[in-house]
Amino acid sequence: MAPPRTPKLLLAACSLILAAACGVSAPEEGAAVLGADAPAQGLTATHAEGDLAFGAPHRFATGVTISVSAPKSFRPSASAYPQSPRAVAFGIDVTNAGDSTYRLSGLSVSAEVDGETASVKQVVDAVQGYNGIADAGKDVAPGRAVRLNLAFAVPDQQVKLRLQVRPSPSEPVAAKYCGKV
Template sequence: MSTARVVAAVCAAFTLAACGTSAGDSSEAVPQVGTSAEQSPPPATSSGRLLQFGSEHRFPSGLVVTVSSPNVFVPSESAYPRSKRAAAFGIELYNEGQKPYRISDLSAQATIDGKEIKQVQDLPRGYNGIVDADRDLAAGDSTKVTLAFALPPEPATIELTLRPDATKSTKVVFVGSA
């Protein structure tokens, strides 16, 4: 084989790789020519987009989640951690899957400008985390969980990340102002 053919074959292989062609089926995004992984945000959901509060998302397992718009409130004196403002989110879970879903597998994390904000426990206001964490959500059933998070004094954009299983990378990110 001539050197020109080898060079052409190598160039063709690099071109295919740069275009994102791969032998396997992957859910990871492949940077395109002229971009870098640092320039493009990581995919937030299995479809790679952020959802507004009030939206619904269906995970491959059949778990459907809907997150309400934030309800901003002043925490009581007994709230922990102490904060002057907090936001509560109603999270509705509906199991369209074939198997029961263990509610304790749900993981929630809230961030503002990439910094994690703390979950607020405020029993007088009814914000005490996932109450039914020890039960399964049967196929066809639904439940609602309410979680609250401490906010800074000024309004900010908050991202609420939900994972149906904290040990896996599958997640959805809801975003909005609070």
């Protein structure tokens, strides 16, 4: 006998009602708005159509689920590359709920600041624990998860940042997270 689905249906209904009440558009199919981490250090989240709240998971057709934490602003150390007056860090959780092993080297993460992608560079700052995708050769077995910490250079003034995450560069759908940082 299968367990009752009432809690899942109730959670889905509450999520939709909450999204409608907050003025957030419904997520694209396969995405969930289950709640987000509170904005960190005075950072606020603003959502465009199709954007997810920071902390909300997005499940891809392959079974890989990705969630991006709320942004955390910091000043990169003197040994960081590239040098930047400010950077924003994210924790990215990757869970493999699919049937086959997921190769982390396929993960594609890109950022844009105020609609521009050319000037946004990933910051590697080993002193503060931002090493990029250090385990790129790592396999994520079905039922397992990993957490990555990535950072991107941003200007000193507050800007709108959009992060796009795909389990592979060829994936047509991106999980998009957006907020003012």
